[in-house]
Amino acid sequence: MSAGMNELKLNEYGRLKRVALRRPEQAMLDQAKVDAEWKPLNYHTRPDFDRAVAEHKKLVEIIQGVGAEVVYLPAQESLTMDSLYVRDAATVCARGVILCNMGKPARAAEPGVHGEAFKKAGIPVAGAITGEGKVEGGDIIWLDQRHVGIARGYRTNAEGIRQFKEIVGGDVHVEVAVLPHYKGQFDVFHLMSIISPLDEKLQLVYSPLMPVTFREWLLDHGHQLVEVPDEEFASMGCNVLAIAPREVVMVQGNPETQRRMEAAGCKVHVIEADAISVPGEGGPTCLTRPLIRG
Numbered sequence: 001m002s003a004g005m006n007e008l009k010l011n012e013y014g015r016l017k018r019v020a021l022r023r024p025e026q027a028m029l030d031q032a033k034v035d036a037e038w039k040p041l042n043y044h045t046r047p048d049f050d051r052a053v054a055e056h057k058k059l060v061e062i063i064q065g066v067g068a069e070v071v072y073l074p075a076q077e078s079l080t081m082d083s084l085y086v087r088d089a090a091t092v093c094a095r096g097v098i099l100c101n102m103g104k105p106a107r108a109a110e111p112g113v114h115g116e117a118f119k120k121a122g123i124p125v126a127g128a129i130t131g132e133g134k135v136e137g138g139d140i141i142w143l144d145q146r147h148v149g150i151a152r153g154y155r156t157n158a159e160g161i162r163q164f165k166e167i168v169g170g171d172v173h174v175e176v177a178v179l180p181h182y183k184g185q186f187d188v189f190h191l192m193s194i195i196s197p198l199d200e201k202l203q204l205v206y207s208p209l210m211p212v213t214f215r216e217w218l219l220d221h222g223h224q225l226v227e228v229p230d231e232e233f234a235s236m237g238c239n240v241l242a243i244a245p246r247e248v249v250m251v252q253g254n255p256e257t258q259r260r261m262e263a264a265g266c267k268v269h270v271i272e273a274d275a276i277s278v279p280g281e282g283g284p285t286c287l288t289r290p291l292i293r294g
Helices: 002-006 033-039 049-064 110-120 158-168 211-222 255-263
Strands: 016-021 068-074 092-093 097-099 125-128 140-144 145-154 172-179 195-200 203-204 224-227 241-244 247-251 266-271 289-293
Touching: 002 255, 016 049, 016 110, 033 049, 049 068, 049 092, 049 266, 068 255, 092 110, 092 289, 097 110, 097 158, 125 158, 140 195, 145 158, 158 172, 172 211, 195 241, 211 224, 224 255, 247 255, 255 266
Parallel strands: 016 068, 097 125, 145 172, 203 224, 247 266
Antiparallel strands: 016 289, 092 097, 140 145, 195 203, 241 247
16 A cells, blocks of 8 residues: 555546545434534534435445545544544645644544554555644645645644645645635635646636635646536535546536536536535535545
8 A cells, every 4th residue: 555655646636546435324423413413513404314324325336436445434432423524634645644633623533533544554644734733634635746735724724834835845836825714714614615626737616715826826837717606606516526537526406517517528426415515515525535546
C-alpha cells in the first residue's frame, strides 16, 4: 500500500482506485442515536436510519462500478453521526494521508479514529494538523500534482493552512481561497461547497459565492467552468463527486446542473440522498475520502 501512495495522483477527477467511507451502521448506529443528535448537530431534518443504509449501499455500488476498492472506517463511541462525512477528517498528499483538525468541535475525535484505521489498513499517515491549527478536508482540492486549493473560512484557519503547507512541501503551490461569511460560523460551508472538479481543468462551480481571486486564478490557469444555476445551489447541485474523468455522482433534484455537465461530456449518476445528504448538507464528495486515483 505504501508503494501505491507513493504513486498517488493528486487530483479530484481521476478514476477512483481506493476510497474510504463509513457506513451509516457505523456512524449513525441506529435511529435512537440519530434522534438524539440531529438537532444538536444542526441538521435541517431528522434522517431516517433505514433509508440512510439503503441510500449508502447504492452510492457504494456506483463507486465500485469503476473498480474502486472501498475501505470501511470503523465505529467508535466518541463519534457522532457527522462521521458519515468522512471527507473532512483527512486529506492526502504525495506521502500519504494528512489527518485534519476539525473546525466543528463535535467532530474533534474523528481524525484520530481515522488515523488508527488507516494505519491498520497499511495506509501511511504523512502528518497531522495540530494545536490551534484547524483544517477540514472539504476545504482542500488537489487540482493536479503541483497545485492545490485550500479555503480560509470558518472550518480552516490560518494556522491550519500554515501547517498544511509545511506538510505538502515547498514544491506544491497552495492557492488560498478566502471564503465569504455566507450563513456564518455554524454552517457547513466548505470550498467544495462551491467547486467540484469534473476532469482535468474542468470545474463545476457556483460563481456567486466564489472568491474573486480564486476564480480568476482558475481561469488564468486555463480551467473551464460549468456553472451551477442559482436555484440548484441550495439543493447541493455543486456537490458532485468525480469517480472517473467526466463520470460523476450527484444528488437528485438538480436537473439543470445535470444537463450542463452532460453537455460538457460527463456521464452523470444521480442518487437518492434524502437521508445521507440532504439533512446534514453532505453530498457525494463529503461522504467519501478518495485515497488513490488512477
